[in-house]
Structures are given as C-alpha cells and as structure tokens.
Amino acid sequence: MLALRLTRGGRPAVQLRRLLVAAGSAGTGFLLLSALGYAMSHPDSPAASSLRLAWCVPPLAATIHLAVAVARTDPGTKPRPGLAAIGLGPARLMLVSATTTALSCTLGSMLALLVFLHLRGDLTGMPFDGAAAQFLAADSPLPLPAALTLLALTPGVASGVVAVTLRPKGIGTSGPYGRFGVRSSQARPAGGRAAVAAPVPQRGGTPQARAAEPIPAPAETDGTPSTPGHTTDGMPDPLTPRPAPRALPWGITLLTAGLAVETYASRAGAAHTTLTLPSALPTGPAGVLLGWILTALGLALAAPGLVHLCGRLLQSVRPGPLRLLAGRGLMAEATRIGRPLGVVCAVASAAYAMAPLSADRASATVGPLSTLAAIVITGCTVATLVISAVEARQARADTTAALLRLGAPTSMLRRAAALRVGALLAVFGPLTLIVAELAALPLAN
Amino acid sequence: MVAPPDNDVLWARALHFSYDDGSPALSGVSLGVQEGEVLAVIGPRGSGKTALLRCLSGLSKARRGEVWFNSVPVHTMGPVARERLRRDRFAWVDPTPALVPELNVWENTALPLMLRGTSRRRARTAALEWLERLDVGEAARKRPHQLVQAERQRVCIARALAPSPMVLFADEPTAPLHRSDRTQVLRTLTTAARSHGVTVVLASHDADTAVLADRTVALLDGRRVNTVHLPPVPEAEGRAACSLSA
Known part of the structure; x- marks a missing residue:
C-alpha cells in the first residue's frame, strides 16, 4: 500500500518516467508473446523459434536498464531523513522500489497481453480485430502458463535487479557497486578520519528546517564499519567522490x-x-x-x-x-x-x-x-x-x-x-x- | 524614498519578508551597517537571522522595505544585477561548508576570484595566502572530502575573504562545530576581516558571539528588539507535584 501511495504522489515528470518503463515492458512483453505465437504456428522448427526468443533478450535488457535507472532516480523511494526517522530505512525503501518497479512492469505486461489477444482475435469489439490472426496462431488455443511465464519475466527480473542494485550497504557484498555507483570497500582504518564520513546534513527547504539540523556525529563506531561515501542512514555523502572508472x-x-x-x-x-x-x-x-x-x-x-x-x-x-x-x-x-x-x-x-x-x-x-x-x-x-x-x-x-x-x-x-x-x-x-x-x-x- | 545616511555601507529600512509557504520571517526590521565594523545579528533559531542576511545580500527579494548598498538601491535591482553585486562586492559563508566537491581546496578558494576575471596565477597566489593565514595551508592540494568539518569551514571562510569583498555575510558559520573549533573559527574570521577592513554581518544564535563583534543587533520573531529576554521557563510545568504529605 505504501508503494501505491508513494507512486500516486509523484510529480508528472516522475509519472512519465514510470510510464516509460511500462511502455518498454509492454513492448518487450509483446515481442515475447509474438515469439510464442511463432513457435505455436511453426511447431516443426524449434531452432528458428528459439532464435526468435533469443532476439528478445536485447529489448528485455534495455527495459531492465531503464527500470533500474528510473528506480534509482525515483524521488518517492529515495532514503529520506523523515522516513528513516519513523523506521522506513533504506532496507524497507528498497522493497518499496522493487514493488513500484514490478507495478509499472506488470502494467506494461498486461497491456501487451491485451494487445496480443486483441490481434489474435480473442478479444473483439475494436478495430484491427484479429488482424494478425494467422501469424499469431489464432487457430490453436493459447497455452496460458507459457504466456504468463513470458509476461512475468520482465516484472520479475526488473524488480529483482532493482532490489539488488538499491540494496542498502552492508547487506550483501556480491557486487562491487551499490546505490549511486559507490564502490564499497570495508578496508578502512577505524577511527582517525572518522569525521570524513560524518554525515553532512542535507539542506532543508526553509532556513528554519536547516537551523534545526543535528550536529554531525562521527559515523564510525567500533564494530560497525560504515561504508565510505554513505552516512549512517544510507544517504550518500555529497562530498565523497566516486572512484575514477578503471574499466x-x-x-x-x-x-x-x-x-x-x-x-x-x-x-x-x-x-x-x-x-x-x-x-x-x-x-x-x-x-x-x-x-x-x-x-x-x-x-x-x-x-x-x-x-x-x-x-x-x-x-x-x-x-x-x-x-x-x-x-x-x-x-x-x-x-x-x-x-x-x-x-x-x-x-x-x-x-x-x-x-x-x-x-x-x-x-x-x-x-x-x-x-x-x-x-x-x-x-x-x-x-x-x-x-x-x-x-x-x-x-x-x-x-x-x-x-x-x-x-x-x-x-x-x-x-x-x-x-x-x-x-x-x-x-x-x-x-x-x-x-x-x-x-x-x-x-x- | 529617504536617502540613507552616508556613513553606512549597508542600510535597510522596514524590511518585510515571508517565505514561499507564507510563514513570516521578517516584519519591519531596520538597521544600518557601518563600514569596517563587525555586526552580530543575535537571536534564537527561527528569529529571522538568515532571512535578514539573505535580504541584505540580495539573495532574496524582500516583500516590502528598502535595502541600500553604498547609496545604491538593492531592492530595485533585477536578478542579474544582484548576481553581479554578490559576485563583485559581497561574500557569503554558509552554516555548513558548501564547497565544490570535485575541485581541490585551493581551486575552491580561488574560484570567486577566477569568477571575477582574475588570472589563474594571481587567484592561486591569493588563495594560497589566505589558506595559510587560516591555518589550512598544508591542505591546499587536498579534496574537500579529505578534510574534517572545521577545516572545511575555514576553507569556506578563506574562499569568502580571498576576493577581499566589501561585505562578508556569515550565516551561523560555526553551527556544526564544537566549542573549541567554534571560538577559533570565529576569532580567525573576525581578526582577518578587521585587519583587511572587511565589513562583516554575522548571524548567530549564540550570545557569546557578541564579545567578538563591534555591535550587536538582536532579533526575536522577525522583529528587532533591544535584548532577547524570554520569560524564564517555569520549572516542571504540568508535572504532578509529588509529596509525601499530600
């Protein structure tokens, strides 16, 4: 529910980005379903069908790339001091982000299914009824599990990748890059330069809010090393530069x-x-x-x-x-x-x-x-x-x-x-x- | 329109200002700042110090009232003219050090000079001199993220002083610092400004700052008052008195 409320409250530009994700997901879903249609109408040539399925990978990858970029810039699910104070830290917001992404992608997939069924002629009452009936194998019944599996591919993979990309620091160490591309390394000498990681308070909207900002405390205490470039509540430290790309x-x-x-x-x-x-x-x-x-x-x-x-x-x-x-x-x-x-x-x-x-x-x-x-x-x-x-x-x-x-x-x-x-x-x-x-x-x- | 007194470098009359959301900040503040003096604007949080400084420096436009700088009206200037005024005559120190993270310390310090069109070499010399004066000379080639907060704030002060501005606005420059750092930063700021004849308008919620200033103006709830004298907090309001005999 929180994901829905946060989604609804977005500004038009943010909604437009989510709609872009939905559109990309719709296109990818339709391509996947078309591959299914081709396989159904050509049961004797599995190689050509799997080649067509393989050609759906670039659009899928592009859609997921877009979904991750949108989730990263989504102001609704950014770690915020107000939400962190009531216990909605980066871990919960990661789940909210993944849910939002799944929501937009599922919307697109549903759209793709509707268009697909419409072009097959299964849904009637609109122009272009069954325009591609022959190509999409309208004479054979649609295998529902196959269609649903293909349609669930985009939302599932996209929200999984979003969850992994936006996971809070310290939960997993599988990937070297985390949110905002900060390379995580735990090899920091304890103490000494603790003040470098001290949280620089975000600038508030009004001077009153800014004046009430807390005095930064050392972010590093014994036993719980924090990630450089991130404050304790998961917000990025604006001063810490990202390392130069080495690839x-x-x-x-x-x-x-x-x-x-x-x-x-x-x-x-x-x-x-x-x-x-x-x-x-x-x-x-x-x-x-x-x-x-x-x-x-x-x-x-x-x-x-x-x-x-x-x-x-x-x-x-x-x-x-x-x-x-x-x-x-x-x-x-x-x-x-x-x-x-x-x-x-x-x-x-x-x-x-x-x-x-x-x-x-x-x-x-x-x-x-x-x-x-x-x-x-x-x-x-x-x-x-x-x-x-x-x-x-x-x-x-x-x-x-x-x-x-x-x-x-x-x-x-x-x-x-x-x-x-x-x-x-x-x-x-x-x-x-x-x-x-x-x-x-x-x-x- | 009354012409301002001649000896005031900055002069404001009946300033009214409210934020975009309608919350009032200033209601009728008048003050004059003389050339070369260190003026402390004292008041508790939310009393309109920042709003006053923003109006005086032309960062915000007052809703009503006049601001004059050296007999030039600031309140009638357009955004571009105010921008030029800020660049050429004023300097600003934030409560938290706002350095450009990708420039190193001396480049940060030399940036206002370079923005004014000074050559790179002269800007660098001036920046290094000021960093040396403020005790952060050895950090000149470091990036801001390698410094501690007090050092960053001193770099900010060096950046503000390097182009030798006519007026330096310091908005609670010591807010995020401990007491020892606080005194040192304030002392270096006021000493450096005095020795170079820079007028300083210093906002602070700390009444101890007044010791370092030539003159003090107290603000309370957006009005100028003579003394900030709040009624004493009654002890244990609302707490049930606990007594064995009751």
Missing part, C-alpha cells in the same frame, strides 16, 4: 577483440553455419554475431573511462573557471553518465552498421516486430541516458546552489553544461561511426 583497458580490449573475431569469422566462416536471422536482419556466420556482441560490450565498458578522459582533457592546461567546472564535473559524473552513454553508442553503431546491410537485401523487408524491437531498444537506452543526466543534475543541485550563492553567473553554468555535452559529442560521435564502419566492413564484402 577503460578492458573495454578497449573487448572492443578490438570483438572487431577481430568478426573479421576473422567472416573470412574463415563462409563454410561454417550461417545464421539466418528473422525479418531483414543481416545474415552471416555466427562468429560475426559473437564479434558484434563483444564490440557492443566493449563500447559500453569503455565509455565511463572515455568520459573521464574527456573531462580530464577539458580541464587540463591552466583552465579558467568555465573549463575547470565543466571538466571536473564530467570527471565526477563519469560513471553515472558513461555507462548509459556507452550503451546508447553501442545501439547507435549497431543501427548504423545494420542499415546498409538490410537495405542490400531487398528481398526481405523490415517487419513490424523488428521495428517494434528497434523502437523499444533505442527508446529505452536513450531514455536511460536522459534519466541518468537528470540524476546527475539532481546530485549536483547542492553544488549549483552554493555556486549561485557565490555569485557565479547562471549563464556560465549553462555554458559549462553545454561544453560538457559538446565534448562528449565530439568524442563519442566519431567513435560510434568508426566502430559502426568497422563492424559493417566484413559483412558488406
């Missing part, structure tokens, strides 16, 4: 390895099994696809490091206040902005590489399902990038307010933001194009 070498290695695998496979693999992809997707040896996946992974891994490098270059060589603020800001937000940016670049380069190849094969046309999948993937990744940018902006709101109190001109802050965007475009635009050209090269011959 750049790995990313570049994967990227080049992917391109190499792809080239090698296209040279040697003419005799090997060719993977015929549904719709107008390019056909090629399986090794090429493996290479593409490695390339995309490498791009996503390398992006935070590249963003950090961008910021470092921007603030190098005797910077004035503009370049200093722009560059250091980019360095501080490298992890947050870099990951979704890398994913967007990977998607963009894949689209750029596929477009000419698909156009060559005039025999096959891009089907509606491929279009839907492309829309879901691009929409979700771009929305994730935008939401991450909003999250970064929210996280820097205190700093911006302090700068404005210093008398920093608003125009200069805007120019700093524009400089950041320009630097990112200047680096990532050509990079995407180069990767796309290299990826398309082997198949074009």
Whole structure:
C-alpha cells in the first residue's frame, strides 16, 4: 500500500518516467508473446523459434536498464531523513522500489497481453480485430502458463535487479557497486578520519528546517564499519567522490577483440553455419554475431573511462573557471553518465552498421516486430541516458546552489553544461561511426 | 524614498519578508551597517537571522522595505544585477561548508576570484595566502572530502575573504562545530576581516558571539528588539507535584 501511495504522489515528470518503463515492458512483453505465437504456428522448427526468443533478450535488457535507472532516480523511494526517522530505512525503501518497479512492469505486461489477444482475435469489439490472426496462431488455443511465464519475466527480473542494485550497504557484498555507483570497500582504518564520513546534513527547504539540523556525529563506531561515501542512514555523502572508472583497458580490449573475431569469422566462416536471422536482419556466420556482441560490450565498458578522459582533457592546461567546472564535473559524473552513454553508442553503431546491410537485401523487408524491437531498444537506452543526466543534475543541485550563492553567473553554468555535452559529442560521435564502419566492413564484402 | 545616511555601507529600512509557504520571517526590521565594523545579528533559531542576511545580500527579494548598498538601491535591482553585486562586492559563508566537491581546496578558494576575471596565477597566489593565514595551508592540494568539518569551514571562510569583498555575510558559520573549533573559527574570521577592513554581518544564535563583534543587533520573531529576554521557563510545568504529605 505504501508503494501505491508513494507512486500516486509523484510529480508528472516522475509519472512519465514510470510510464516509460511500462511502455518498454509492454513492448518487450509483446515481442515475447509474438515469439510464442511463432513457435505455436511453426511447431516443426524449434531452432528458428528459439532464435526468435533469443532476439528478445536485447529489448528485455534495455527495459531492465531503464527500470533500474528510473528506480534509482525515483524521488518517492529515495532514503529520506523523515522516513528513516519513523523506521522506513533504506532496507524497507528498497522493497518499496522493487514493488513500484514490478507495478509499472506488470502494467506494461498486461497491456501487451491485451494487445496480443486483441490481434489474435480473442478479444473483439475494436478495430484491427484479429488482424494478425494467422501469424499469431489464432487457430490453436493459447497455452496460458507459457504466456504468463513470458509476461512475468520482465516484472520479475526488473524488480529483482532493482532490489539488488538499491540494496542498502552492508547487506550483501556480491557486487562491487551499490546505490549511486559507490564502490564499497570495508578496508578502512577505524577511527582517525572518522569525521570524513560524518554525515553532512542535507539542506532543508526553509532556513528554519536547516537551523534545526543535528550536529554531525562521527559515523564510525567500533564494530560497525560504515561504508565510505554513505552516512549512517544510507544517504550518500555529497562530498565523497566516486572512484575514477578503471574499466577503460578492458573495454578497449573487448572492443578490438570483438572487431577481430568478426573479421576473422567472416573470412574463415563462409563454410561454417550461417545464421539466418528473422525479418531483414543481416545474415552471416555466427562468429560475426559473437564479434558484434563483444564490440557492443566493449563500447559500453569503455565509455565511463572515455568520459573521464574527456573531462580530464577539458580541464587540463591552466583552465579558467568555465573549463575547470565543466571538466571536473564530467570527471565526477563519469560513471553515472558513461555507462548509459556507452550503451546508447553501442545501439547507435549497431543501427548504423545494420542499415546498409538490410537495405542490400531487398528481398526481405523490415517487419513490424523488428521495428517494434528497434523502437523499444533505442527508446529505452536513450531514455536511460536522459534519466541518468537528470540524476546527475539532481546530485549536483547542492553544488549549483552554493555556486549561485557565490555569485557565479547562471549563464556560465549553462555554458559549462553545454561544453560538457559538446565534448562528449565530439568524442563519442566519431567513435560510434568508426566502430559502426568497422563492424559493417566484413559483412558488406 | 529617504536617502540613507552616508556613513553606512549597508542600510535597510522596514524590511518585510515571508517565505514561499507564507510563514513570516521578517516584519519591519531596520538597521544600518557601518563600514569596517563587525555586526552580530543575535537571536534564537527561527528569529529571522538568515532571512535578514539573505535580504541584505540580495539573495532574496524582500516583500516590502528598502535595502541600500553604498547609496545604491538593492531592492530595485533585477536578478542579474544582484548576481553581479554578490559576485563583485559581497561574500557569503554558509552554516555548513558548501564547497565544490570535485575541485581541490585551493581551486575552491580561488574560484570567486577566477569568477571575477582574475588570472589563474594571481587567484592561486591569493588563495594560497589566505589558506595559510587560516591555518589550512598544508591542505591546499587536498579534496574537500579529505578534510574534517572545521577545516572545511575555514576553507569556506578563506574562499569568502580571498576576493577581499566589501561585505562578508556569515550565516551561523560555526553551527556544526564544537566549542573549541567554534571560538577559533570565529576569532580567525573576525581578526582577518578587521585587519583587511572587511565589513562583516554575522548571524548567530549564540550570545557569546557578541564579545567578538563591534555591535550587536538582536532579533526575536522577525522583529528587532533591544535584548532577547524570554520569560524564564517555569520549572516542571504540568508535572504532578509529588509529596509525601499530600
């Protein structure tokens, strides 16, 4: 109930984000159900059906990526001093977040089921009744358990991932990154610098509220080591910087390895099994696809490091206040902005590489399902990038307010933001194009 | 409109201010600040000290009343002009140190100077000098998260003093500190301001601050009063008297 109340109280922008998650989930659910329909109408070719099911993984991953980004930035389920005081700490709010995510995703899945049944002709009374009856195997009854399993996939996986991502510090140590991307490490000398982790009180809305803030107490007591960068009540310490991303070498290695695998496979693999992809997707040896996946992974891994490098270059060589603020800001937000940016670049380069190849094969046309999948993937990744940018902006709101109190001109802050965007475009635009050209090269011959 | 007295660097008349939610903050406060003096604005929490400082420095616009700075009306200025005034003439110290986390200490200190257009090298020299004066010189290359709160607050004060402002507004600069740190921070602030002729408007809920100030203005519930004299708290109000004979 609390999740519902918190959901209802959101501002329109927040509701829009949740609706985006629902839309992504609806698209993914419909693609999964279509794979089921294909399997039902082609019972003699399980390989092609499972290939179609496997092609639902990218939209699913994009939807979950979006759901996690939305859950992270959801103001309704952020740890708040007021809620922590009545016992709704980060652990309970994690559950609320997971429930909210499951709610939006289930809404989308239900929508997908409705559209699916409608297009099959099971539900009547609206236009396009049974428009795709033959394709979706309307003559055979729908296996309900299969449909429900497929539909429960998105809400289940999404809320699970959200719960793991937003879990309070100290509960599990499986992943190195927690909320807001802070790397957790328990290897801190006790005492000594205890005041570093002292909670910096959040600035209240009114000066009265601010004046009533508690005096910060040392966050570290013997026996219960707290995580650096987090105050005792689970809120992030705005001063503690995130560590610089270190995955750049790995990313570049994967990227080049992917391109190499792809080239090698296209040279040697003419005799090997060719993977015929549904719709107008390019056909090629399986090794090429493996290479593409490695390339995309490498791009996503390398992006935070590249963003950090961008910021470092921007603030190098005797910077004035503009370049200093722009560059250091980019360095501080490298992890947050870099990951979704890398994913967007990977998607963009894949689209750029596929477009000419698909156009060559005039025999096959891009089907509606491929279009839907492309829309879901691009929409979700771009929305994730935008939401991450909003999250970064929210996280820097205190700093911006302090700068404005210093008398920093608003125009200069805007120019700093524009400089950041320009630097990112200047680096990532050509990079995407180069990767796309290299990826398309082997198949074009 | 009455012209302000000539010897006051900052002059306010009948300031009325209320927050966005309608809660009243100031109701008719008038005061003048002379050049080079340290003025303490004393009052308990919620008495309108921060609102007064925000109105005087042009951060907020008073609902009614006038603010004059060096015979220039601040209350009629637009947002851009007030922004420029804050950048070029005023400095502000927050109750909790608000440093830019991704800049190191000397860059934070030099930022207001660089925003005014001073060259990087001169800004750096001035910043390092002020950090040295405020006893945080050895931390100049550290990041804010590596310092303790009292050091951060001293960096904030160095940042406010480095561009040699005409008026320094300090809004409870010692609120999050222990008593020993509190006295040291306040003393360094007032000494540095006096030696450089900086006018200081210092808000504090602590009446002991008055010792360090040249003059004290007391606020209570958004009004200026001569002494903050609250009625004594009756002992054990509402508690049933326990007596063996009753």
